[in-house]
Amino acid sequence: MSDDANDAAGDTIRRCDYCRLPVPAESRTLDRDGVTYKFCSAACRDALDGADRVFTEYHGFRRLPTGVSALDGALPQGVPRNSFVLLTDLAGTRSEAIQAELVWRALQRGEPVVYVSFLEPPVSVVQEFVTLEWNVLPSLEDGNLRILDCFTYRSDDRERLHERMNAWNTHLWEVAEDATTTVRDPTDVGQLHNRLDRALGAVGAGDEGIVVIDSLTELGTLVQPVQAYNFVKDVRADVCKGRFVPVFAGATVTSESEQFPHDLEYMVDGIVELRLNDDLVEDTLLKQLRVRKMSGVLALSEWETYEYTAGTGIVTFDPIAQMEAAREPPEGAEEPDLPEEQTELDEVSEGPGADSDATHATEPDGPTETDDSVGDQEDA
Secondary structure (H helix, E strand, O other): OHHHHHHHOOOOOOEOOOOOOEOOOOOEEEEEOOEEEEEOOHHHHHHHHOOOOOOOOOOOOOEEOOOOHHHHHHOOOOEEOOOEEEEEEOOOOOHHHHHHHHHHHHHHOOOOEEEEEOOOOHHHHHHHHHHOOOOOHHHHHHOOEEEEEOOHHHOOOHHHHHHOOOHHHHHHHHHHHOOEEEOOOOOOHHHHHHHHHHHHHHHOOOOOOEEEEOOHHHHHHHOOHHHHHHHHHHHHHHHHHHHOOOEEEEEEOOOOOOOOOOOOOOOOOEEEEEEEEOOOOOOOOEEEEEEEEEOOOOOOOOOEEEEEEOOOEEEEEOHHHHHHHHHOOOOOOOOOOOOHHHHHHHHHHHOOOHHHHHHHHOOOOOOOOOHHHHHHHHHO
16 A cells, blocks of 8 residues: 555655654565555554554644744744744733734634733733634633633732623623633742643643743742743643643843843743834834744744734734835826926926026016115105
8 A cells, every 4th residue: 555555645755554654764564455554663563453543644743833924924834833932022012912813823723722821810811802803702611712810819809809890891701710720829830830731631732722821021020030940841841742732931031131031042942032123114113023943943034024903913014115115106107287388387497597587587677766766756
């Protein structure tokens, strides 16, 4: 089956008939029911001999498209599923909208999501999606989206917080309540890690799904730096490398800061940078994004200018090209026809000595009276 099946599929790479990985050297064979199967290793041959099914697709290095156009344009091969990706932001770059779109696109693909919130209560997390016209209420209800609440521990009276809400926010709160796992003490990183593991189990994340953490910077204010670094390392090992579930974590990182997470770059698999640029357009701050690093895949590290629109999500554009296009007349447009008299006047005004002619044209034809002549008339 091996060579014939590969040829029929238009695959020029010789692949193992069990694991579907490329066969790099001499193949192992197995004859069954008059068909010769070829394998990359004896382990695959023995596995097929005792199995009732085989892998039907080439898994290779498992990757996923994010669904966020600016990221997918910079990552044509996708994001490896075992990646911990850092989203470094600045105030005003709308990193929360990018995180929301990562969640929304994953839900659209049918993948489960766990959202870890340090900065907002669950009702505000849901409100962010509603503002962008993305309805996550069915996903909360069906259990595909789970919120890990690391914020409301700050409130001594949660019932009083609930009573102050208007009818709409109360509705959002009630929908999100059953899909929320509350971390009673986020300063206990062991409890935090345990709650995250339970949330991943609740949504069935494993070889699919994503985790979004809104702010590692906020985590760094709650615990000692060594605890924060160990939490990131443990999550990367357990969630990314163990479950093959990628993690996208927001963080505010500046060159002047020496606080966590300023030196996470060496331990994460991907870095997406967000910045504000005031050099392109005078008196205007433009949001820009680039993928600085992504292990294992091609990354096009170019700054892209972007903005967010409700319903559509992130939109990239070229501000310089847009300004130049605005200055040019529409294609096929003709200059307006001027009256013949106006054209003749323009030709006169553009000729040599036009300024002096215009001056003489305003002077009267006859002689002008001087101050002396006026005085003589008064004497007479």
